[in-house]
Structures are given as structure tokens and as C-alpha cells.
Amino acid sequence: MKREDARAMARELMDHHGLRDWSLRFDRARRRAGACVHTRREIRLSGPLADLYDAETVRGVILHEIAHALVGASHHHDAIWQAKARQLGAPDSARLSAHLPSPQPSWVGICPVCGTQRELYSAPRRVTSCGVCSRTFDASRIFIWSYKGQPRQPGGQYARQLRSLTRLRHPNE
Ligand SMILES: [Zn+2]
Ligand SMILES: [Zn+2]
Structure with missing residues (x-):
């Protein structure tokens, strides 16, 4: 769902449950959908995950965090928290269910030497070589990149850097 819609929904639910003085913040977390930061009176939603989820799922995440806010930090996912979560209509499970989509790098x-994989959510900006099988930069161990499963060389600054490295290796060309 759209972040502005997620924000509006969160605000409405938080206000409704007496959290008017709490704020909502998007963060960049990818392994959890939401968080409740009691010391800052803040409920956080993962921006990347909110983008992927439908409204019903995001609502569940928000209610889950509201339940944390209402019962206090000490309860974690205990019976008191569970009762509150159920009362609010939040899904029972403490964790995100496995079938939810998660963003793939x-x-x-x-x-090319040892087969070590490196995953990135955005294109690499610098040319790097494998640190697993060589401690120092080694042109024969420069990572070979693919984008969404298709071989692709990163462009821009990366391509320029790669060209200059290749020139250094073959000064006569
Ligand atoms: Zn929780
Ligand atoms: Zn390697």
C-alpha cells in the first residue's frame, strides 16, 4: 500500500486507541514489519515492507505495535500483550508469517573464483573484489553482477572505475 495511506491509517488507529502523543515513523527495516519504541513514544513501520503489503496486513502490524505501546515494554509477547492484541483485533502471531512477500535483493x-555471493538492494557504486578468498583487491576476483536474475554490469561510476582498472591491467591496449 502507499506510504501516505499507511501513515494516515496508523495515525487514525493510534489516535483511536489513545496514543495521540505517540508518533509514527517509517524506517528501512526489512526483517521486521514494525516496532514499538517506548522510550521515544514512537511506532515504526518498515517502509519497504509497507510498500509490499496490502492494507489489511499493514493494519495488523500497526495494531500489533499499538498493543505493545498500551501494555508497556516489559510484557513483550506475553499473555497480557496477547490479550490486548486480541482485544484490538491484531493477528495473534507475534512474528510476521512466512508467506508474506519480502523484498528480494x-x-x-x-x-568468479570461489563462488561467494554478495546481495545488494541497489546497484554497487564501487568495484569490489571478493574478500572471502582474497584479503586484498584482486582484479580476477571482481564480483560478476546480475540484476533480477539477468547478467548485468552496473553503469555510471562503477563502469568508469571498472574501465580504468582494466586499462591498468592491460597498459598496451
Ligand atoms: Zn511484537
Ligand atoms: Zn572469492
């Missing part, structure tokens, strides 16, 4: 680099 778009860029995958493979070391």
Missing part, C-alpha cells in the same frame, strides 16, 4: 554479485 535485486543485485547479486558472484565471485
Whole structure:
């Protein structure tokens, strides 16, 4: 769902449950959908996950965090929290269910020597070589990149850097 819609929904639910003085913040977390930061009176939603989820799922995440806010930090996911979550209509499960979509890293680099994989959510900006099988930069161990499963060389600054590295290796060309 759209972030502005998620924000509006969160605000409405938080106000409704007496959390008017709490704020909502999006963060960049990818392994959990939401968080409740009692010391800052803040409920956080993962921006990347909110983008992927439908409204019903995001609502469940928000209610889950509101339940944490209402019962206090000490309860974690205990029976008191569970009762509150159920009362609010939040899904019972403390964790995100496994079937929810999770963002896949778009860029995958493979070391041509040892096969080590490196995953990135955005294109690499610098040319790097495998640190697993060589401690120092080694042009024969430069990662070979693919984008969403298709071989692709990153462009821009990366491409320029790669060209200059290749020139250094072949000064006569
Ligand atoms: Zn929780
Ligand atoms: Zn390697």
C-alpha cells in the first residue's frame, strides 16, 4: 500500500486507541514489519515492507505495535500483550508469517573464483573484489553482477572505475 495511506491509517488507529502523543515513523527495516519504541513514544513501520503489503496486513502490524505501546515494554509477547492484541483485533502471531512477500535483493554479485555471493538492494557504486578468498583487491576476483536474475554490469561510476582498472591491467591496449 502507499506510504501516505499507511501513515494516515496508523495515525487514525493510534489516535483511536489513545496514543495521540505517540508518533509514527517509517524506517528501512526489512526483517521486521514494525516496532514499538517506548522510550521515544514512537511506532515504526518498515517502509519497504509497507510498500509490499496490502492494507489489511499493514493494519495488523500497526495494531500489533499499538498493543505493545498500551501494555508497556516489559510484557513483550506475553499473555497480557496477547490479550490486548486480541482485544484490538491484531493477528495473534507475534512474528510476521512466512508467506508474506519480502523484498528480494535485486543485485547479486558472484565471485568468479570461489563462488561467494554478495546481495545488494541497489546497484554497487564501487568495484569490489571478493574478500572471502582474497584479503586484498584482486582484479580476477571482481564480483560478476546480475540484476533480477539477468547478467548485468552496473553503469555510471562503477563502469568508469571498472574501465580504468582494466586499462591498468592491460597498459598496451
Ligand atoms: Zn511484537
Ligand atoms: Zn572469492
